[in-house]
Amino acid sequence: MSxxxxxxxxPRRTPRHIPLHLVLAALVIYFLIPxxxxxxxxxxxxxxxxxxxxxxxxxxxxxxVENLKQLFTYNGGLYARWLANSALYAFAGGIGAxxxxxxxxxxxxxxxxxxxxxxxxxxxxxxxxPATALVIPTFILFSxxxxxxxxxxxxxxxxxxxxxxxxxxxxxxxxVPDELLDAARVDGAGEFRTFVKVALPLMRPVIVTVLLLSVxxxxxNYFLPLAMLVDNRLFPVTVGIxxxxxxxxxxGAAGTNLWSIIILGSLVSIIPLIIAFLSLQxxxxxxLTVGSLK
Amino acid sequence: xxxxxxxxxxxxxxxRRTNLRQNVAGWLFVGPFGIVFLALxxxxxxxxxxLSLFQKTLMTGTTFAGFDNYLKAxxxxxxxxxxxFVLRFSLVLIPIQMAISLAIALILDTVTxxxxxxxxxxxFLPYAIPTVIxxxxxGFLYSRNFGPIADVFGAFGAAGPDFLxxxxxFYGLLNVVTWQWAxxxxxxxxxxxxxxxxxxxEAARIDGAxxxxxxxxxxxxxxxxxxxxxxxxxxxxxxxxxxxxxxLQQLAAGAIPDDFTPNMYAYQQAFTLANPNYSSTIxxxxxxxxxxxxxxxxxxxxxxxxxxx
Numbered sequence: 001m002s003x004x005x006x007x008x009x010x011p012r013r014t015p016r017h018i019p020l021h022l023v024l025a026a027l028v029i030y031f032l033i034p035x036x037x038x039x040x041x042x043x044x045x046x047x048x049x050x051x052x053x054x055x056x057x058x059x060x061x062x063x064x065v066e067n068l069k070q071l072f073t074y075n076g077g078l079y080a081r082w083l084a085n086s087a088l089y090a091f092a093g094g095i096g097a098x099x100x101x102x103x104x105x106x107x108x109x110x111x112x113x114x115x116x117x118x119x120x121x122x123x124x125x126x127x128x129x130p131a132t133a134l135v136i137p138t139f140i141l142f143s144x145x146x147x148x149x150x151x152x153x154x155x156x157x158x159x160x161x162x163x164x165x166x167x168x169x170x171x172x173x174x175x176v177p178d179e180l181l182d183a184a185r186v187d188g189a190g191e192f193r194t195f196v197k198v199a200l201p202l203m204r205p206v207i208v209t210v211l212l213l214s215v216x217x218x219x220x221n222y223f224l225p226l227a228m229l230v231d232n233r234l235f236p237v238t239v240g241i242x243x244x245x246x247x248x249x250x251x252g253a254a255g256t257n258l259w260s261i262i263i264l265g266s267l268v269s270i271i272p273l274i275i276a277f278l279s280l281q282x283x284x285x286x287x288l289t290v291g292s293l294k
Numbered sequence: 295x296x297x298x299x300x301x302x303x304x305x306x307x308x309x310r311r312t313n314l315r316q317n318v319a320g321w322l323f324v325g326p327f328g329i330v331f332l333a334l335x336x337x338x339x340x341x342x343x344x345l346s347l348f349q350k351t352l353m354t355g356t357t358f359a360g361f362d363n364y365l366k367a368x369x370x371x372x373x374x375x376x377x378x379f380v381l382r383f384s385l386v387l388i389p390i391q392m393a394i395s396l397a398i399a400l401i402l403d404t405v406t407x408x409x410x411x412x413x414x415x416x417x418f419l420p421y422a423i424p425t426v427i428x429x430x431x432x433g434f435l436y437s438r439n440f441g442p443i444a445d446v447f448g449a450f451g452a453a454g455p456d457f458l459x460x461x462x463x464f465y466g467l468l469n470v471v472t473w474q475w476a477x478x479x480x481x482x483x484x485x486x487x488x489x490x491x492x493x494x495x496e497a498a499r500i501d502g503a504x505x506x507x508x509x510x511x512x513x514x515x516x517x518x519x520x521x522x523x524x525x526x527x528x529x530x531x532x533x534x535x536x537x538x539x540x541x542l543q544q545l546a547a548g549a550i551p552d553d554f555t556p557n558m559y560a561y562q563q564a565f566t567l568a569n570p571n572y573s574s575t576i577x578x579x580x581x582x583x584x585x586x587x588x589x590x591x592x593x594x595x596x597x598x599x600x601x602x603x
Contacts, residue, residue, distance in 0.1 A: 020405050024413040027398060031417050031473065034431035041440065055442035100327040107323025111316045119324060126335060128526070128588045130534040133581035136560050137342035138334065140570050160334045165327060191319040220424035222537045227561070238426040242541060245430060249544035263434070266427045273422040278415070 042067060042264035046257050064264075071261045071268065079265055081233055082240040086219055086269070088151065089236055093158025094215035101161050101210050105168025106199060110181065120169075126162040132223050139227045153228035154236070158218045164210040171206035172199070208283040212276070219273060237269040339581070346575035356571075363575035372553035373576060377583065380555050384532040387468055391528060392521065395476045399483035400509060414484065418477035425474060429541040432470045433458070437545060458546035466546075470538050475531075479524045486520040487513060522595055526588055533584045536561070556580040 040058055041049060045066070048059035071079055107113075108120055138157050142148045147156075176199050184194040200207075222238045229235055232243065241262060248258040349359040367373045402414050420428060435441045436457040447454035457466030490513065498508050514521075536557040543550040552562040556576055564573035 017405050017407070020401050021407070021409060023401060024405065024410060028413050028416045031420060031477065034428070034435060034473070035419070037435055037442070038431055041434070049440055055440055055445050100330055104324045104327035107320050111320030111323065113317040113320030113324075116320060116324075119328070123331075125585075126331065128530060128585055129335065129339075130530050130581055130584045132534040132536050132557055133577050133584065134335065134338055136564050136573050136577045137338035137345075139564065140345065140574065141338050141341050157334055159330050162331070162335075191315070191322075195323075216422065220426075222424065222426045222540075223557070223561075226540075227565070238424045241430065242426055245541070246544045259440075262430075266430055270423050270427055273424075274419065277419070277422045281415070 038263055038267045042260070042267045044260060046260045049260055049263075067260055067264045068268075071264050074261055078232065078240065079237075079261075079268075082235050082237040083269065085151075085234060086236040086238070087272075089154050089158065089221070089225070090215045090219040092155045093218040094211060096155070096159045097161040097164060097214040097218075098207065098211040100159060101164030101168050101214075102200075102203065102207055104165045105170075105206075106172050106176075106195060106203070108165070108169045109172035110176070110178070110199075123162055123165055127166055129162075135223050135227050138224075142228065148228050149230045149234065151234060154221070154225050154234075157224055158214070158221070161210070161214055164214060167210055168203070168206055172203065175206075176202050205283060208280065212280060212283070215276075216273060237265070241265050241269065339578070342574040342578045345571050346578050348571050350569070350571055359571075363572055364579060366572070367575050367579050372559055373556060373579070376553055376556040376559050377580075380533050380535050383464070383467070383535065384529055386464075387471060387532055388525060388528045390468070391472050391476055391479060392524060394472065395479035395483055395524070396514070396517070396521070398476070398480045399487055400513065402480075402484055403487040403513070414481075418481050420474045420476075421478040421481075423474070425537040426541050428474045429470050429538040432466070432473070433542050433545040436466055458542065458549055460549045463542075463546055463549040467538055467542070470542075471532070475528070479528075482524060483517060483520055486517055490516050522592075526591065529588055529591065530584055533587065534580065 037056065040056060043062045043064050044059045045061070045063055048061065108116065108123070134157070139148065139153075142153050147153050180198055180202075181194055184198045185191075189197065219236075220238065221236065222242065225234075225236050225239045226242070229239065232240065235243065244258055244262050244265070248262060251258075346363050347359060347361070348356050349362060350356045398417060402410055423431075436443065438444055438456065443454040443457075455462055457463065457469070494512055495508055498512055503511065534557050535555045539550050539554050539558060540561075543554075552566070553559040557580065560573045560576040560580065563569045563576060
């Protein structure tokens with residue numbers, strides 16, 4: 001522990017760190033076990049799944065191809081539609097929420113306007129309003145407006161991201177100096193042009209972070225679409241798999257065939273986000289520092 | 295920040311023009327979010343509050359009920375039981391989760407090998423998994439039909455613990471939530487640790503501080519705002535628990551009733567029992583309880599560095 005600073009520049013394996021490495025290895029096993037289980041068991045047919053093969057190792061007959069075929073043809077290829085719906089909801093909602101957060105966060109940070117103080121206090125209160133406690137009131141309101149069971153019922157509520165506004169505000173206060181904005185104004189740039197040309201490029205880390213957080217939270221959304229949607233062709237993949245799972249549980253033995261496609265469906269549905277996180281890690285890791293250190 | 299004009303004292307006319315410009319531009323930037331905020335937060339909450347003041351019966355139709363629904367809710371064993379569960383769950387979960395994520399962050403701040411970098415990503419990975427899928431994955435692992443726990447215990451001739459039973463579902467859910475979120479909290483803490491100026495450690499060491507003192511007196515102290523942030527997130531998240539129990543409900547025969555958490559109860563009232571008035575009451579009451587808890591907590595920790603100040 002004590003040689004911390006020098007080691008950061010010059011990694012050197014000292015015996016002292018062996019116990020820490022063992023702890024890390026144990027943690028990695030714990031955090032990966034569910035993934036391992038899903039990868040292994042999505043290769044099995046239902047006979048092998050229920051038939052006493054080891055739960056943590058492959059059956060003799062590895063059959064991803066057959067399971068994939070079943071997954072994408074079951075119920076007229078509904079699964080592919082669910083994936084596409086998830087992508088639509090995540091991107092439309094996520095991008096919209098990010099644009100609104102970026103504009104508002106910048107506005108709160110860089111302008112003194114009438115109502116700014118009050119507005120910002122209300123925003124801070126809203127960060128603490130539990131999102132799922134809003135689902136049912138929003139559902140009731142939308143059903144009055146005839147909006148339930150449409151894609152808008154899922155996309156519109158996703159646009160609200162008070163924490164995103166808060167993060168952007170915090171970041172802009174630190175990273176976008178007033179002097180730079182004033183210089184652009186003196187050069188005759190309008191407010192919007194100043195924002196686009198000067199501020200936006202400096203805000204890239206926080207934009208990527210807010211975008212990623214919004215996309216992930218709308219991709220992972222379950223309660224909202226579950227409440228809003230009836231038509232299963234509009235379901236995102238989370239609600240769809242939940243539906244299959246309750247079908248399989250309800251039908252008991254007759255549902256056993258469904259389990260192998262549920263397991264593979266779970267695996268396929270998490271791959272896009274894992275790829276997004278691994279490939280964008282440079283960006284989100286930097287952005288998360290915002291708000292955690294004042 | 296207030297006036298963008300610097301240096302010389304601006305004339306009255308010029309200041310008025312700047313103010314106008316500041317006002318217009320400020321509102322144009324904040325406005326779009328403001329509209330969404332009004333339409334999707336203020337309006338639903340207001341409408342829920344309004345609905346919660348009415349009652350609907352077959353005999354009398356819809357009548358104004360004042361606070362009767364709230365009196366009913368805070369006397370309703372289903373609501374109170376759910377509320378008690380989420381409070382109890384938060385009290386156990388949050389300290390465990392914070393301790394684990396803090397410990398991992400401190401280890402990763404010390405160990406800089408390739409394996410440590412790999413571990414950091416793997417521990418974070420569950421955050422990218424939808425809660426529904428995460429709960430389902432653990433449901434499989436817990437399952438008596440195809441889970442490995444029964445296998446492992448069976449090898450020693452013992453019956454494995456059933457995390458989907460009445461007695462153990464609390465711990466079953468505890469494990470799912472810890473698995474899902476510890477990595478995310480760890481990343482926030484790790485990022486904060488990386489932001490600390492290393493010369494502080496150098497100085498402390500020269501003053502004779504031990505490794506342990508550096509951890510407790512410098513690192514953890516400087517992490518306080520991040521720890522408060524995490525705690526608030528965890529509190530807000532846990533009190534409105536819904537996804538995991540809803541998914542595990544099917545697998546855990548009988549251990550998770552429809553009124554297991556307040557949110558599940560509100561869902562049942564709205565969709566199974568078609569009672570929007572009472573459902574709104576529960577949602578509003580839950581929101582108020584969460585807000586109150588978080589507010590009390592923020593007030594209590596205000597002196598120790600607060601992420602919202």
